Amino acid sequence: MSKFAGINNAEITSSQCAKLLFLFALGSAALILPTSVTSIAKQDGWLSMLLAGPFNYLILIVFLKLSDRFPNLSLAQYAERVLGVWAGKAFSLLYVLFFLLLSALVLRNISDFMSLSVLPLTPEWFIDGTFMIVVIYGVYLGIETIARTGEILFGWGLFVIVIVTVSLFNQFDFHNFEPFLYNGLEQPVKGLYTILGFPIGEFVFITMVFPLVREQDRKKLRKSLKLSAALITIVSVAITVFLVGVMGVDEASRSPFAVYDMAKNINIEEILVRVEILVAMVWVGTVFMKLALCVYVLTVLTAQILNLSTYRTLALPYAFIIVPLSFIVYRNVAHARVFAMGVWTVYSLFHGFLLPFLLLVIAVIRKKRDNGSGRFPETIPQGTDSVEKEKTTEQQADRPDKEPALT
Incomplete structure (x- = not known):
């Protein structure tokens, strides 16, 4: 654990970064996305998930290229280096609005699920x-705490997915996949449209996490992200295959939370029953991870735009904005599906791919690189002796770049 973990600045490993990406993708998409894709691509919905596989990593390449040029800076910081201070702040403000809306949408997803299915x-x-x-x-506790929580949820999430799929083998019907490619590749490609915006376009959050990866771990980062992207594809395809194979296209397309309803079918000799609560628990955990990452990125972005010394004071005020906003982002679950399958993909890809790609092109043309540090000023823990305080003060005075950055 880093010296100032949980206070202001922190560090994570490349493995933790990859697990955060996996949990973010699994988040609200695991329970909602298969239903949307199946309603478009029908029995070939699993092909849409498979076609989306390469995009899981390809979209990260742009972020990795930016990270190579600005290894210790976040998106908001190197936007100012590339575009200038005021244009960079305006650029970052677009992402503040994006993550504010995304946070409200994710929170509304959990309340819809709990109110319709559980409470x-x-x-x-x-x-x-x-x-x-x-x-x-x-x-408030920081990125290290979020990452360590993610390590726990990562293992339990994979365990529950394996248990559910193995338990449903006896109800799997291959006839539900007929006729195969009835309309050619047209339907699977249409199903891909939804996936590109949700969750692939939302992966831009990772640009705020890359600078926090330990320097000695960064050589492993690309490999870890490749494995994470491959695992996202495998899990997405597996969930969609079992959804169609067990429930059929018609039933899967009608249910707002088809994966949860699919788990209700598990019944092994009247012993292993009511397993859907495990699905609910894991899904709530992954949604927590996604929302925590969204709010974390939102607060850090705002702190960097305003040149604040810490992001933590912004967490509570944003909560009073996100909760009311979650009630007005859409009217009901049906309206949410129309929004996710139409408008959101364009909006998400604009922020998640187009803007970072343009920023990378400008950085290449202008030959912009910066290896400076962009960390927040260190905060001294209570109880630290005066000698330690003086050493920390001297280190801050010698640091060339004092601009606030990630925690």
Whole structure:
């Protein structure tokens, strides 16, 4: 653990970074996306997931290229280096609005699921409020705490996925996949459109995490991200295959949370039943990870734009914006599906691919590189003796780049 972990600055490993990417992708998409893709591509929905596989990593290449040029800076910081201070701040403001909206959407996903499937009599405002308290606490503790939580959820998530798929083998019907490619590749390609915006276009959050990877671990980062992207594809294809094979296209397309409903079919000799609660627990955990990362990135972006010395003071005020906003982003689950399958892909890819790609092109043309540090000023823990405080003060005075950055 880094010396100032949980106070202001922190570090994570390349493995933790890759697991954060996996959990972010699994997040709200695991329960909602297969239903949307199946409604478009029908029995060939798994092909849409497979076609999306290369894009899981290809879109990260742009972020990695930017990270090579600015290894210790976040998106907001190197935007100012490339575009100039004011144009860079305006550029970063677009991402503040993007992650603010994304945070509200993710929070609304969890309240919709809980109110429709688990706690139908509980008010949505209570679900959102209590869930947000835990998220804000996680964001306040810092990225190391979030990453360590992710390591735990990563193992349990894979375990539950394996248990569910193995338990449903006896109900799998290959006839549900007929006729294969009835309309050629047209339907699977149409299904790919939704996946590109949700969650692939949202991977831009990782640009705020790359500078936090330990310097000695950065050589392993590309390999770790490749493995994570491959695992995202495998899990997505597996979930969609079992969804169609067990429930069929019609039932899978109608259910708002088809994966949760699929788990209700597990019944092994009246012993292994009601396994869907495990799916709910893992999904709630991955949604927590996605929302915590969104709010973390949102607060850090804002702190860097305003040149604040820490991001932590912004966590609670943003909670009072995100919770009310989650009630008005869309009217109901049906409206959310139309929004996700139409508008969101364009909006997400604009921020998640087009803008970073243009920034990379400008950086290459202008030959911009910067190896300077962009960390927040260190905060001295309580109880540190005066000698340690003087040493830290001297280190800050000698540091050439004092601009605030990641935690």
